[in-house]
Amino acid sequence: MNAPAATVRPRAKPRLIAGVDEAGRGPLAGPVAVAxxxxxxxxxxxxxxDSKKLTEARREALFPLIQERALAWRIELVEVEEIDRINIFHATMTGMRRAVLALNPGADLVRVDGNRLPSGLPCAAQALVGGDALEPSIMAASILAKVARDRIMRGLHEQYPHYGFDQHKGYSTAAHLAALNAHGPCPQHRRSFAPVRIAEGQLALF
Incomplete structure (x- = not known):
């Protein structure tokens, strides 16, 4: 009697995991970038x-490699006008949702750096505190977001050189605050952030 034929099970399709991270949530100027x-x-x-642990040169070298070798990637910019209209938290969540929805192929699971998840995602999702040091796809996203935003801020420096955007990338350093108080905000400053509102109010008094 012949032995029954072995059952061949189809190999399970690997899950497509999308890592999501942002750059520029804290600065006083410029967009927030989400990848x-x-x-x-x-x-x-x-x-x-984690992009913060890499040198600028290393991030720049990895940027095109990620774009070339990833199955899918997307960078979304949420501009200053939208940040001021809906606040920086909701702007960041909106950018994350847009980035995930734009992926092709789409993800089976989304892993987001941090402790909050955007609403309206098309699949299961996990929030990972410190995820940019744990999940390779989040590391890649953090590099894309950081490099994209840094390039934008260097471009803004060409338009508004007296703020020093090429150095501090819009963060509230002492030099940036001094320039903000001396010159007032430019169109790329976030009026919903207190230091910008204060500087604008002080300038209006003179």
Whole structure:
């Protein structure tokens, strides 16, 4: 009697995990940049890490590699006008949702750096505190977001050189606050942030 044929089970399709991270949530000026990345396990990218732990040169080198080798990636910018209209938290969540929805192929699971998740995602999602040090796809997203935003801020420096955007990228350093108080805000400053409102009010008194 012949032995029964072995059952061949189809290989389970690997889950597509999208990592999501942002850059520029805290600065007083410029957009917030959000990136979503689905990495390709067959095209490894050496040297991924939290973007804050990498040098600018290393981030710039990894940026095109991620774009070339990822299964899908997207960078969304939420501009100052929208940040001021809906506040920085909701602007960040909106950017995350837009980035994930724009991925093609779409994700089966989204992992977001932080402790909050945007609403309206098309699949299951997890919030990971410190995720940019744990999940490679979040590391890749953090690099795309950071490099994209830094390039924008260097461009804004060409338009508004007296603020020093190329140095502090819009963060509230002592030099930035001094320039803000001396010159008042430019169109790229976030009026919903207190230091900008104060500087604008002080300038109006003179």
């Amino acid at each position: 979503a990345v689905i990495l390709n396990p067959r095209r490894r990218i050496e040297g991924l890490d």
